Amino acid sequence: MSGKVLRLVCTAAVAAGSILAPLPATAAPAPEPGGRTVAAQLTDLQRLYRQAEQATETYDATADKLRKQRAEVARLDRALARARLTLQDSRSAAGRLAREQYQGSTDISPYVRLLLARDPQQALDQGHVVGRLARERAETVGRLTGTEKKADALARSARKALDRQLSLAARQKKDRDEVRGRLKKVEELLVSLTPEQLSALAELEKNGVDDAQRRLLASGALGGERAPSPEGDRAVRYAVRQLGKPYRWGAEGPASYDCSGLTSQAWDRAGTPIPRTSQEQWAQLPRVPLRQLRPGDLVVYFPEATHVAMYLGHGLVIQAPRTGEKIKVSPIATYPVLGAVRPDGEQRTGDQGTDARPTGDQGTDARPTGDQAPVTEAR
Secondary structure: OOHHHHHHHHHHHHHHOOOOOOOOOOOOOOOOOOOOOHHHHHHHHHHHHHHHHHHHHHHHHHHHHHHHHHHHHHHHHHHHHHHHHHHHHHHHHHHHHHHHHHHOOOOOOHHHHHHHOOOHHHHHHHHHHHHHHHHHHHHHHHHHHHHHHHHHHHHHHHHHHHHHHHHHHHHHHHHHHHHHHHHHHHHHHHHOOOHHHHHHHHHHHHHHHHHHHHHHHHHOOOOOOOOOOHHHHHHHHHHHHOOOOEEOOOOEOOOOEOHHHHHHHHHHHOOOOOOOOHHHHHHHOOEEOHHHOOOOOEEEEOOOOOEEEEEEEOOEEEEOOOOOOEOEEEEHHHOOEEEEEOOOOOOOHHHHOHHHOOOHHHOHHHOOOOOOOOOOOOO
16 A cells, blocks of 8 residues: 555544554453353354344345346336337237228139239239238238237246345345344343443453454565555545444445445445455455455455455455444454455456465464454443
């Protein structure tokens, strides 16, 4: 990242109060008889947050499918409306031809009329005209038949698309309820803790993140600093402008974001649309080794790829962490790193192999004791 962009990031981060600030040193209280240790409480909290984020990603994926399905239903409805208008015109033309044929019908065959005509040449000329009209009638009937089949096919497709939309809407509601249920469990655990316990949790979590960050940087896994691409620079600048805005699950801005909502919108504004969810971003975008990271690349976390952040350089990422927190700058090792992807990178065979995945100090050894950022208050 250029010095100018880095200064922009740091200034905005400090203004938003988003860089992790040292918390007052607080000794973890000893568990009460029959109680749970702070580490056990932290493990429970991290597990609940992770489950909530997994449910959020599922909700986001369903919402994205529903949005696309609604667009498909609208497209089919427009096509069906056009086909019905064409069908109406074809039926009108066919009816007009039927009336003309009925009015001009005769029991005398064209051959007999030719024999009885006073001017055989004129009769032949008239026969050509009649033949042309007959062909036009056949074409009209053919168009009518084809339009009817097309309208019927479109009607069937529209009905199936609508059924699919209704099914996705029901699934979205189920996914929404799942997220709410997971978050309710988080809230119940947080409100059950005392301020001292919350401070102890935050301190334990922060220490774990700091330790993981030190080990990751000392390992040399990140390599040297690289300049962003023009698109990556635009994506970073957009993300930095969102510092301090609240996290909200399922949100894509502009007032709030979830983790993949922030990354997808930043790259969309940079002119490179990417998939909506972190799992799709991990599955579909070109992977890049951590040692080749440059600002704008996306760092994906957890084995299930349920969290994503944007790399800023110098071992920092910008992220929308979780419910109750705001978009902020964090150490890259805040969560267990799965790997990284480059939205404007080239798809290469090597990027899909083990080189694109963290190993050693980039993986398990680099993971913090706590999987989440510090907890400072009950949400």
